[in-house]
Structures are given as structure tokens and as C-alpha cells.
Amino acid sequence: MQNKKKSAMLVLTIVMALVLFVTACGGNNGAQDGNQMAEGNKAPAAGNGGTDTSEELQLKIVMVGAKPVDYDIVFTELNKKLKGKINATVEAEFLDWSDWTQKYPLKFAANEDFDIAYTANWAFYNDQALKGGFLELTEDMLSKYMPQTWAAMPKVAWEQARVNGKLYMVPNNNTEVTDKSVIIREDLRKKYKLEPVNSPETFAAYVKTVAANEKGMSAYGAKAADGWKWHELDQILLEQQNEWNLVDYNIPLAYKLDDNTGKLFNVYDTPEFKSLLDYYKDLADNNGWSKNVVSNKNDVWQDMKAGKVASYAQNLGTVAANVAEARRDTPQIEMAIADLTPDKKKIGAISTQNGMAIHATSKKVERSLMFIDLIQNDKELHDLMMYGIAGTHYEPVGDDKYKAGPSAANYTGFSNWGFNSPLNRTDASYPQEAIDMAAEWESKLYNFPLETFVFDDSKVKNQVAGVGNVMLRYAIPLEYGLIKDRDRGQEELLKQLKAAGMDEIQQEMQSQVDAFLAVQK
Amino acid sequence: MNRHGFWRDVVKHRTLLLMLAPAVLYFILFAYVPMAGIVLAFKQFNYAGGIFGSPWNGLDNFRFFFESGDAWRVTRNTALYNIAFIVVNNVLQIAAAILLFEVAGKWFRKITQTVLFLPYFISWVVVGAIAYNLFNYDVGTVNVLLKATGMEPVDIYNTAAYWPVILVIVSAWKAVGYGTIMYLAAITGIDTEMYEAAEIDGANVFQRILNITIPNLYPTVIILVLLAIGNIFRGDFGLFYNMVGNNGLLFSSTDVIDTFVFRSLTTSNEIGMSAAAGFYQSVLGFATIMLANWAVRKYDKDRALF
Numbered sequence: 001m002q003n004k005k006k007s008a009m010l011v012l013t014i015v016m017a018l019v020l021f022v023t024a025c026g027g028n029n030g031a032q033d034g035n036q037m038a039e040g041n042k043a044p045a046a047g048n049g050g051t052d053t054s055e056e057l058q059l060k061i062v063m064v065g066a067k068p069v070d071y072d073i074v075f076t077e078l079n080k081k082l083k084g085k086i087n088a089t090v091e092a093e094f095l096d097w098s099d100w101t102q103k104y105p106l107k108f109a110a111n112e113d114f115d116i117a118y119t120a121n122w123a124f125y126n127d128q129a130l131k132g133g134f135l136e137l138t139e140d141m142l143s144k145y146m147p148q149t150w151a152a153m154p155k156v157a158w159e160q161a162r163v164n165g166k167l168y169m170v171p172n173n174n175t176e177v178t179d180k181s182v183i184i185r186e187d188l189r190k191k192y193k194l195e196p197v198n199s200p201e202t203f204a205a206y207v208k209t210v211a212a213n214e215k216g217m218s219a220y221g222a223k224a225a226d227g228w229k230w231h232e233l234d235q236i237l238l239e240q241q242n243e244w245n246l247v248d249y250n251i252p253l254a255y256k257l258d259d260n261t262g263k264l265f266n267v268y269d270t271p272e273f274k275s276l277l278d279y280y281k282d283l284a285d286n287n288g289w290s291k292n293v294v295s296n297k298n299d300v301w302q303d304m305k306a307g308k309v310a311s312y313a314q315n316l317g318t319v320a321a322n323v324a325e326a327r328r329d330t331p332q333i334e335m336a337i338a339d340l341t342p343d344k345k346k347i348g349a350i351s352t353q354n355g356m357a358i359h360a361t362s363k364k365v366e367r368s369l370m371f372i373d374l375i376q377n378d379k380e381l382h383d384l385m386m387y388g389i390a391g392t393h394y395e396p397v398g399d400d401k402y403k404a405g406p407s408a409a410n411y412t413g414f415s416n417w418g419f420n421s422p423l424n425r426t427d428a429s430y431p432q433e434a435i436d437m438a439a440e441w442e443s444k445l446y447n448f449p450l451e452t453f454v455f456d457d458s459k460v461k462n463q464v465a466g467v468g469n470v471m472l473r474y475a476i477p478l479e480y481g482l483i484k485d486r487d488r489g490q491e492e493l494l495k496q497l498k499a500a501g502m503d504e505i506q507q508e509m510q511s512q513v514d515a516f517l518a519v520q521k
Numbered sequence: 522m523n524r525h526g527f528w529r530d531v532v533k534h535r536t537l538l539l540m541l542a543p544a545v546l547y548f549i550l551f552a553y554v555p556m557a558g559i560v561l562a563f564k565q566f567n568y569a570g571g572i573f574g575s576p577w578n579g580l581d582n583f584r585f586f587f588e589s590g591d592a593w594r595v596t597r598n599t600a601l602y603n604i605a606f607i608v609v610n611n612v613l614q615i616a617a618a619i620l621l622f623e624v625a626g627k628w629f630r631k632i633t634q635t636v637l638f639l640p641y642f643i644s645w646v647v648v649g650a651i652a653y654n655l656f657n658y659d660v661g662t663v664n665v666l667l668k669a670t671g672m673e674p675v676d677i678y679n680t681a682a683y684w685p686v687i688l689v690i691v692s693a694w695k696a697v698g699y700g701t702i703m704y705l706a707a708i709t710g711i712d713t714e715m716y717e718a719a720e721i722d723g724a725n726v727f728q729r730i731l732n733i734t735i736p737n738l739y740p741t742v743i744i745l746v747l748l749a750i751g752n753i754f755r756g757d758f759g760l761f762y763n764m765v766g767n768n769g770l771l772f773s774s775t776d777v778i779d780t781f782v783f784r785s786l787t788t789s790n791e792i793g794m795s796a797a798a799g800f801y802q803s804v805l806g807f808a809t810i811m812l813a814n815w816a817v818r819k820y821d822k823d824r825a826l827f
Contacts, residue, residue: 133568227784291658291678292659295678297766462585465585465794469591472767477768500588
């Protein structure tokens with residue numbers, strides 16, 4: 001009896017809470033909703049109660065990244081709150097960075113019992129969506145079970161997440177420019193009285209000067225051996241510089257950003273690539289990077305912090321975090337962020353950069369969607385998921401900033417970015433120049449019709465496998481300046497690509513691009 | 522009648538059969554049951570259909586391997602490396618076992634054995650890191666020593682020609698201890714009366730080794746080599762991947778089937794295509810072991826595996 005009464009009360013509370021969200025969202029859309037909701041204003045319940053949450057459920061989430069040390073503390077707290085709100089608790093499983101690419105597909109192949117999985121365009125999203133690993137999300141489901149997200153998310157974000165017209169992901173709600181920048185040693189630049197680094201030429205001058213004068217230091221660092229099929233500067237010097245966009249980083253096919261016909265070309269077979277090879281060769285010959293860069297097994301950022309490397313290329317967010325970290329830990333080294341292509345068009349991250357998907361065989365779909373909805377839009381839960389416990393892992397600074405707390409390191413490093421939303425706080429120690437740079441980039445954000453095009457390689461997977469292999473074997477050494485005769489190296493690369501079936505891929509991709517553009521018009 | 526006899530045998534040898542049971546169970550569970558998964562090599566795998574429900578796609582999964590033009594190169598590399606490993610490792614193992622057997626001091630023997638065995642327990646990842654610290658151009662131990670003695674440094678990681686030698690040495694370094702113990706056990710099992718008789722007849726150490734120890738080791742050698750031959754088309758992934766990684770400059774002389782397949786499919790995760798590559802290796806391995814066994818049978822019936 002006692003029990004029954006208790007659970008009935010619980011159901012009532014949950015229904016009330018849910019209704020509250022639904023109604024609150026109907027009123028005004030936009031990011032601020034979450035803020036108000038967290039305060040828990042007791043608006044009178046009205047409308048449909050909707051979902052039955054009488055049964056307590058445990059949701060299982062698959063995350064990538066190392067399990068944070070204070071996982072138990074934060075998630076216990078999170079679960080307390082969740083239980084009150086949707087009568088559910090969550091348990092996360094972490095796939096460590098070292099082998100997540102092997103384990104992630106296995107989770108699906110073995111059809112393990114889990115409900116929600118982190119996914120992203122770089123984390124098997126298309127692959128698993130096409131293989132049937134994720135549940136298709138319909139607009140009905142989204143508007144019913146995640147009304148806040150449905151209201152807050154820009155429509156284009158949903159569109160960008162479609163695979164063959166179907167949606168399998170709740171993308172994160174976050175604008176971000178994907179352009180890369182380099183981080184350099186500002187103190188060394190000043191020491192050698194070099195011009196500010198803001199173009200490929202000034203960067204080359206910096207690299208060569210450092211290489212010539214700083215013994216035991218690698219002027220540019222890269223981890224070329226980890227399976228990435230491009231020179232780590234290619235995104236800046238080949239794509240951004242020429243305003244191209246590569247469709248898929250496993251295939252060397254790109255189109256010009258301003259080309260509305262979306263004509264694809266092989267980037268290795270362009271004069272731009274040829275002159276870039278000269279640029280790279282010049283750096284390599286001047287000891288700009290280690291001769292064994294393709295066998296490097298070290299963490300480039302750690303090497304840079306230790307004073308063994310003088311520059312490397314990464315996303316603005318990462319580089320900015322690096323600068324903040326360096327200012328805290330190694331104040332004797334002065335770092336700076338450099339944009340080598342400041343005047344070029346900037347590309348925005350498509351929404352599938354981060355997101356959460358529902359496992360195809362989950363039996364707790366409704367509650368899982370409600371959970372994602374809460375974490376994205378409930379200020380209190382969002383803060384818990386993203387930053388941990390206030391006072392321990394972070395110190396809130398106002399409503400939209402935070403400072404690292406005493407044990408910040410114990411709750412970080414995993415894919416909670418899947419829940420990014422306008423409620424995100426920015427690090428108060430985040431370098432101002434990075435904030436400015438991001439703002440400036442966003443003002444130059446260029447939207448183009450093919451932005452959301454995703455290549456379905458299922459018809460040419462044999463060729464894609466072959467081409468990827470050729471890129472690793474022939475393109476990487478060529479780009480890092482390890483091949484003496486560049487012209488012959490490039491010829492060989494093109495010949496091998498052709499043999500691996502490059503033409504068929506190009507045909508298939510072009511026909512998909514054409515079909516995609518035809519639908520858009 | 523017959524059945525009666527069978528059950529009586531079972532009861533009679535129950536202890537031996539019980540001892541055999543775990544091994545039989547292991548092979549049934551991990552070798553025979555999964556064999557049904559071979560159908561994946563001919564299927565377009567998807568999660569909804571699973572192993573048996575996915576649609577067939579003929580020989581499509583094999584195409585990436587053969588159309589790339591690399592199939593011959595990596596197959597040849599795999600076989601040649603394994604032949605080199607088998608020959609070098611076995612010769613070293615037998616030599617080490619004989620030397621250890623002939624050395625009198627018990628303590629010396631034990632310590633040497635342990636030291637030889639130690640590398641066997643070091644993971645390939647660690648070996649790869651050690652190798653990088655030895656061989657890299659800028660700060661590697663080898664090159665630092667070369668430079669200190671006024672010689673030109675060698676660019677090991679960019680020169681494919683060095684790698685067959687390096688890989689054979691590293692493989693031997695890691696495998697010698699393990700094999701030595703097996704051969705030492707075989708030598709210890711040789712009837713000591715033969716040695717006594719030889720000594721009385723005035724045979725010296727070398728004659729004893731040549732005419733007693735080595736001929737008595739033949740059966741062990743043949744079994745171990747035959748077993749190794751079955752895996753001749755399977756590259757030791759840990760060895761090759763951790764030593765060479767994704768260094769394209771070295772692929773011409775270091776790429777084996779396993780690393781090639783791993784590299785090709787690591788981004789696409791096509792289970793069917795990986796299964797096809799595994800199937801190809803198994804078929805080649807099966808053919809080789811049948812051939813080798815037939816050859817041994819022809820030479821001496823009693824020494825064949827089956």
C-alpha cells in the first residue's frame with residue numbers, strides 16, 4: 001500500500017514536471033528557456049500529460065573518452081535530479097581514446113544492451129546509421145518527447161543530421177567554425193624579431209628561423225602516424241587557403257566553395273597542390289619537422305609544453321584551451337594563436353560534429369529522448385553534465401562563464417560535448433584573442449549548398465579502402481617532404497590512385513552531389 | 522559389440538580423457554563454432570540481419586584486396602617474413618637449447634633461461650616504443666652513438682631496406698626464450714644412456730651434439746615447424762603494426778596481409794571485407810599445411826602430423 005501510494009505520487013510529480021516543460025516551451029523559443037525552467041516556476045499544469053514515466057528506468061549511455069575520475073560523484077548527483085524529473089537514472093560506459101574506434105562498432109555488432117550512444121560525423125554516425133545501428137527519429141517523437149530541444153534547435157541543424165533523408169541523431173546545438181589555426185611560440189617569434197605570423201609565408205619564415213636557431217627543438221610538430229591521411233597543415237594551406245572543401249577526409253576529392261555546380265576534382269592533381277608540395281619540401285629541407293615525423297608516437301601538445309616543439313595545427317577551440325593551459329602551467333613560455341588564412345571564407349561546423357543517438361534496439365526510447373532533452377536544456381542538469389559539481393570541478397562565473405575548480409581534472413576528457421547547447425559556459429580563462437578570433441570567424445561564416453552533403457560510399461567501398469591505403473602510403477611521405485623527386489612522387493601517387501579506383505569514386509560522388517543539388521533547387 | 526568396446530575404453534581412460542577435455546572444449550568453442558561465421562565473407566553485413574540474415578553479395582568483399590594490386594606483394598611479404606622467422610627462430614632456439622644443456626652450472630643455466638625468456642613478456646606496443654627511441658633520426662640512441670663517434674647518422678625510419686633485417690632480429694629476440702624452453706625439454710627427454718655410451722666410445726662434445734642430440738630433436742622440430750607453417754600466411758600484427766605503424770615509406774618491404782587489411786578497413790569497418798581477408802589467409806594456410814604434411818609423409822610416414 002505504502003509503496004503504491006509513493007509511486008503514484010511520483011508519477012504525478014513527473015507528469016507535472018513534464019507538462020511544465022511542454023507548456024513553458026510553447027511560449028517562447030530560444031535558448032533562454034532552459035534558464036527559466038531550471039528555476040522551476042510553478043506554472044499551472046495544462047494540456048496533455050503525455051508520457052507514462054511511472055516505471056523507474058535505468059538508461060545506459062555509451063560515451064567516448066576516458067572515464068572521468070569523479071564520474072561516480074557527478075553522476076550520483078545527476079541521477080538524484082534525474083530521478084525527480086523523469087524517474088530515470090543513467091549509467092555511462094566509456095570507450096577509451098586508445099581503442100574506441102575498434103570498440104565502438106563492436107558495441108553495435110554485438111548488439112549490447114545500451115540506449116544512448118554518443119556519435120558524430122567523425123565518430124561513425126553515417127556508418128552506423130546506414131548499417132542500422134541507430135533508431136530513426138521522427139518529428140513526432142522529437143516534438144513529443146523532447147519539446148525543448150525541438151523548439152530550441154535551429155531547423156537547419158536537424159536537416160544537416162539527415163542521412164539519406166532520415167534522421168538518426170539529436171545533434172548538439174552549437175555554432176562553431178571548423179577552420180584550423182596554428183599555435184606558435186610567441187616568445188621565440190619576438191626573440192628573432194620576426195613579423196607577426198598571419199600567412200603561409202610568415203609561418204614558413206617562423207618555422208625556418210626556429211629550426212635554424214633552436215637546437216634540439218622541432219619547429220613544427222605533427223603526429224603523422226595516427227592514420228590521418230593528410231599533412232596536418234593541409235586543412236589550412238590547401239582547403240582554407242584555396243577556399244575548397246573536401247567532401248570526405250578519406251578521399252582526396254574537393255569542390256570550390258563558390259562553385260554552385262559542385263564540380264569535384266582530385267586535389268592531388270592541381271597546381272595548388274604542386275606548389276604546396278614545394279612549400280612543404282622547403283620546410284622539410286630546412287629541418288622544419290623531424291625526419292621521422294611519420295613514425296612519431298609522442299603527444300605533440302605535451303612536447304610543445306615541454307619546449308621540444310615550437311608549433312602545431314589544431315582546431316581553434318583546442319588551441320585556445322592549450323594557450324590557457326600554458327598560461328596557467330608554464331608561464332615562462334609565451335604562446336600565441338595564429339590564423340594563416342585570415343581573409344578567406346570560413347566554414348561552419350555542421351550540427352553532426354557532436355550528438356547523441358538512440359540505439360536501434362533500445363526499449364527505453366521515450367525516456368532516453370526525454371533525458372537528452374533535459375541535459376541540453378535544463379540549466380542545472382546541463383551544468384552538471386558539462387562541468388561537474390559547482391565548487392569542486394568548476395566555479396560558476398556569472399551565468400555563462402566558469403573557472404576551473406580545484407579538481408577540474410577529475411571531470412573532463414569525454415564526449416559530453418554531445419549535449420552542447422546555448423547553455424554552455426565559456427572558460428573565464430579562455431584567451432580573449434581566441435574569443436575575438438572566433439567572433440570574427442563567425443562573421444565571415446560562409447554558407448553554401450553542399451554544406452550538408454554526406455557521401456554514401458556503400459557502392460564504392462572497395463575503391464575507398466584502396467584509395468585510403470594509397471593516401472597513407474604515397475601522399476603522406478610526399479607531403480612531409482620525404483620523397484626526393486616530388487614530380488615523380490606526385491605522378492606515382494596519381495597513378496596508384498587511378499589503379500585503386502579513384503575514377504569510379506569520383507563518378508559515384510559526382511552523381512550523388514548532382515542529385516543532392518537537384519533536390520535543393 | 523563395437524559400442525560396448527568404445528564405452529569400455531572411455532571408462533578405462535577416463536583420467537586422460539578428462540585431462541584432454543578442456544583443450545577439446547576450447548577448440549570447439551573458439552575454433553569450430555565461430556567457423557560458421559565464414560559466411561560473412563560472402564555477405565553484405567548489417568546489424569539488422571546479423572551474421573546469417575544479411576544479404577549475400579558474392580565475391581564482392583574480396584575485390585578490395587585483389588583489385589588494389591597489392592595482394593601479391595603483401596602475400597609474398599607475409600610468407601617470406603614467416604619463413605625467415607621460422608628458420609631463424611628455430612635455429613637460434615635449438616642452438617640456445619643445446620648450449621644451455623651442455624653448460625654445467627645450474628645457476629647459470631637458470632639465469633640465462635630467465636633472461637632469454639624475458640622479452641617474450643614485453644608487449645609489442647612497448648617494443649615499438651623502445652625501437653623508436655633506438656632508431657629515430659634526431660635523438661635515437663643508435664644515431665646519437667654514430668654521431669658521437671663521428672659517423673654519419675642513418676635514416677632508419679625512411680629506408681625500407683633495413684627493415685626486413687630489423688624485424689627478423691626483433692622477432693628472434695622476442696621468441697628465442699620461449700622456443701628454447703621447449704627444445705630444452707625435448708633434449709632433457711633424450712635417453713642419457715646414449716650419451717654415456719657415446720662418451721665411452723670416445724665421442725667429443727661436437728660429435729655427441731651432431732649424432733645424438735640433433736637427430737633426436739627431429740620429431741620436435743618437425744611438429745613445431747609444421748604447426749608454424751599452418752600460420753605462414755598470417756602476419757604477426759602486433760609485431761608489424763607496432764614496429765612500422767603507418768609509415769608509408771616502409772610499406773614496400775614491411776607490409777603484410779594483416780597490416781594491409783587493417784589499414785584498408787580501419788575507417789570503413791566493413792566486417793564482411795575483413796572476414797574475406799581472413800578467409801583468404803585460412804585457405805592459403807590450409808593448402809600449405811596439407812602440402813607440407815604430404816611432403817613429410819612422403820619422406821617419413823611416422824613423422825607426419827596426420
